[in-house]
Amino acid sequence: MNPINVAILGATGTVGQKFITLLQGHPYFRIHEVVASPRSAGKPYAEAASWKQDIPIPQDVAPMVVKSLEDSLESTILFSGLDSSVAGEAETRFAKQGHFVISNSKNHRMDPDVPLIIPEINPEHFEIIKTQPYQGAIITNSNCSTMFLSMVLAPIHREFGIEAVQVTTMQAISGAGYPGVPSLDILGNVVPFIGGEEDKLETEPQKILGTYTNGTIIPADFHVSAQCNRVPVIDGHTETLSIKLKKKASPQQVAEVLASFSGMPQEHKLPTAPEHPIIVMSDENRPQPARDIWLQGGMATMVGRIRSCPVFDIKMVIMGHNTVRGAAGAAILNGEALVELGYLQ
Amino acid sequence: MNPINVAILGATGTVGQKFITLLQGHPYFRIHEVVASPRSAGKPYAEAASWKQDIPIPQDVAPMVVKSLEDSLESTILFSGLDSSVAGEAETRFAKQGHFVISNSKNHRMDPDVPLIIPEINPEHFEIIKTQPYQGAIITNSNCSTMFLSMVLAPIHREFGIEAVQVTTMQAISGAGYPGVPSLDILGNVVPFIGGEEDKLETEPQKILGTYTNGTIIPADFHVSAQCNRVPVIDGHTETLSIKLKKKASPQQVAEVLASFSGMPQEHKLPTAPEHPIIVMSDENRPQPARDIWLQGGMATMVGRIRSCPVFDIKMVIMGHNTVRGAAGAAILNGEALVELGYLQ
């Protein structure tokens, strides 16, 4: 396969930098363009970006001249880490121009004709892009906390049925971008509020676990109640779940269903796919963000403490790497699935 | 009133040190004895204790020779911050010898004839000490996380009735004592497990909110499901709650019931009582441990983000100072209530 040219939208931001880092040596995709705000446009990338990754800027990207969002682009696929203040309009425009926009932004996630894809769960939702009025298409991935939640709910819902979920998140500061959270607000502290986050957790999973029929996605019918907190952790979102099932199941049964879960990315051995999308841990004090985020290259969802709940049926702790599987890595996997399933032709 | 002599059991530990700090200049109580393990016994307190408080060791306590748990004591009231490995037997022995043991330890909390007191909620439970087979008595306060949970559940239960509660805690490291949590385990991390903690949160509130009748405490009949996490915060436990009510109530109604709550310590103006035991905060990102633990001298429970829950009825965030209202301050307030209600005669 010839490498497919891709552009990074919002290339200087936190998610954009992660796209660049994760795409190094990618077997399908070659970074051809880096795109940012007019303020950065025209500068070499190395000068425009305040680089915060733990590897240096890749040598082929460093000298690329940053393009403006207003420019017309040449790449087939655009990976978008755009800020939500500009993503909505820009992504639509690029899709009209014939690009496949794989977006991490929230703007189009809940649009009826835009798929919200986790390819282990709902690759059949890609079909809905055929109903989009664009020459290209817009494909989205979920909010970072939704990612881990949906990954765990999906196999449980299929096997036992879910009625309701209570989730409390403890989210890493990298989720807020850069400069993001002021240190005076979070060092030695917990901030029990993240703007807009709870709403995403309460609505996105139902769309992801929904049913695609005749050009429509019918959302799954369970309820989620979310409480989101920021904690002084660099990377890795931790979530406590309590789940009410339709059909009773023991913790052991739930653990088995989770540990054996896999889907289209594993079957097709997509380059970024984790071999095991869900890792069930047995130590009573795991998963922990400082120890476990890099399992499966940052692409797995870790689950621990699966036990009975005296109020609902099952409770557990889940955790994942919010800027890899929860953001840039999720979009790249969506891009790989798009290619593998033949939607580029 | 003549000052009442008190002893501090476990005086060199974290809770013991907090007792000593909080009892400075107390209008009822005078520290007369400091008691610790045989290893510390015989040494001046200043030498025996690895002092970790942010004020120096009080000058009257520093030279006191530490007594051993085996010694016979002279004080009327013994404030116990003993480790649970020794508290059970020692507290019983001291109660037999005629002392009033006001304990922060978990050992006797669930004994049928031992009251688990939060004086704003259940001061009538003190009566049960008359059924104890001791010349003295044992009175306990709750686990630190239970304290804030029960304080908030009590007025809601009275007014609207509670069916079930989901609680996730984010607990400060000071709750684990010293040396406690190794820094390599918690810096930039979340540990989703605290040994024995969830069980306390799931059983203690029902006893505290229970009914005292004919020498028996009949526990309240709701269910609690708890998920406990350690976070890198020095002092202050944060908890997210989702509550299922028996009688529907709006967030505004719940807020009013909480903000206007008060009880016996407020009526009697006990020295350590907060004027307002519950502070309802209106900012969407409060309460926060780094900003709010010292409201009302560390003796209040802060509540924020009272809102509807799409799964249960009401959700909210609560927070309090775990080593003040959640431990030593709770025991001192119990001591004050004991005196004020005339149980020492």
Next chain:
Amino acid sequence: MNPINVAILGATGTVGQKFITLLQGHPYFRIHEVVASPRSAGKPYAEAASWKQDIPIPQDVAPMVVKSLEDSLESTILFSGLDSSVAGEAETRFAKQGHFVISNSKNHRMDPDVPLIIPEINPEHFEIIKTQPYQGAIITNSNCSTMFLSMVLAPIHREFGIEAVQVTTMQAISGAGYPGVPSLDILGNVVPFIGGEEDKLETEPQKILGTYTNGTIIPADFHVSAQCNRVPVIDGHTETLSIKLKKKASPQQVAEVLASFSGMPQEHKLPTAPEHPIIVMSDENRPQPARDIWLQGGMATMVGRIRSCPVFDIKMVIMGHNTVRGAAGAAILNGEALVELGYLQ
């Protein structure tokens, strides 16, 4: 004494908030005006300020309508926590209009006719304000790290003479204001650079320890080499010093000179003065910011580990509260000294 009306310039900022906090119940000064940028002007203070202190906004200040820097003011003394981007011009203008500007900003510190005052050290430098071409005057205090360094160097210089000083600082994040340091830059990290800071540490102490003669301040003649680092600490700057003396002295002699140091604020018992401006600590692992910043109400400089240096003569660790003694508290003490020494008449 009738209370003196004071205004807070830069009232919504970090230093401004600290001024307001520390001036509660002040025996000399009454907050009469709060002044900030045009963006905040016209709003009630409680609405204009993003309040970050650990006590609520004082009730008399909360409703005050914020004035603009362009407005003419009524107060005798103006405490300035202005950002250095505007402090230079504004402070000069207010001094011309007859106000006594007590500034924490860096702009005028090194002006030949502006005193840089630490009243324990150089209260005689106040005299130089008589040479200022203003109806009022400008008085400055030092940079926060300079404060603790100068406080310790002063008695050593007087007694033994100083030739050279090597200082490395580990500075708290509160020194950078709000939003200040992004959490992604400092959580679990050390940043070995603070813009402009080293230059202040290398030049301000010589002016403070300088000699006032005939309307001129002749700087002291030692050299300072500074290396400044930001560390993940909320409040409290720690500094390691190595000092080359003119006249040899033992660690014990240095400790005695430091412990017995006091000056004009102690003699006059100024309201904000620490009883002991320097606290010499004997524990081998003190001072520590998390434990010791509040000694003497945050107005002391703590010194520990005074020992021989195999390269110079003496080394030690010093520490102090950077936003109290190192900023707002320093300016208030300067204001008190100004009043007490009769310069307002």
Next chain:
Amino acid sequence: MNPINVAILGATGTVGQKFITLLQGHPYFRIHEVVASPRSAGKPYAEAASWKQDIPIPQDVAPMVVKSLEDSLESTILFSGLDSSVAGEAETRFAKQGHFVISNSKNHRMDPDVPLIIPEINPEHFEIIKTQPYQGAIITNSNCSTMFLSMVLAPIHREFGIEAVQVTTMQAISGAGYPGVPSLDILGNVVPFIGGEEDKLETEPQKILGTYTNGTIIPADFHVSAQCNRVPVIDGHTETLSIKLKKKASPQQVAEVLASFSGMPQEHKLPTAPEHPIIVMSDENRPQPARDIWLQGGMATMVGRIRSCPVFDIKMVIMGHNTVRGAAGAAILNGEALVELGYLQ
């Protein structure tokens, strides 16, 4: 080359775990034995060790039965991460039995006949093992903070001559092992004391930079003054240096000498050798532990802010990975050099 069997002494500890992690897939060495205290002996490694690394226990090591320090061993090379309370006697005994002990422990570092090796600097010191009265030998690496200091001093000393050095360290918590530093002591804090550390920094560099002549190491003749601090960083020691030179040099000259430094491990392309042992960084706020410790696989010493010193000649900031280049990685590189230079025959 056939793989050489190695044993890990102190295999369950922090350094031991790092040895095991870093030796995975090593081209020279194969882990044949894991050795620990009698408490662990007899158990499978996976059960005996409280594993804290961010990769799982290697599958070949997990089931190995832990041997006791008292057992006789089969391996040619013993990598020792033993606690200093037992290392002294045990290492001597094993050397007598014919093993080559490559030790990270401090006990024998300053023995006259034991080389203290950094192979980029003093590989000729290996010769002194021929004077040891053992069938085997003891070879040591330096203290972690000494490692980065010596690496930077060596090329400067050769080129310009060093008279004196002032160094202040800001050391990561992983340097204290596990459980190590209690979180209550270091979260949001700086501890200005690390037992025994300053003495090592003040004496080890002179031995490492010393001259080997006729069976004796004559130490270099400069003076070092060290001030050591613990900061809330997981991995990575940062140090500020101020250096007095014998022959003047500009910052630019010093930077060039450092950037071009290399030695025996680079010439021989040893498996663990960094291509560039010293990385000179140009950004004014680097190096930083949270960003730069993994350059060159954790085996480089990073240097930044090389500038003139107003008191001495040159100042700079250095940083390195304390448990890789500063401990286990250093010992492994010493082992590789030992093999490559033919000392095993």
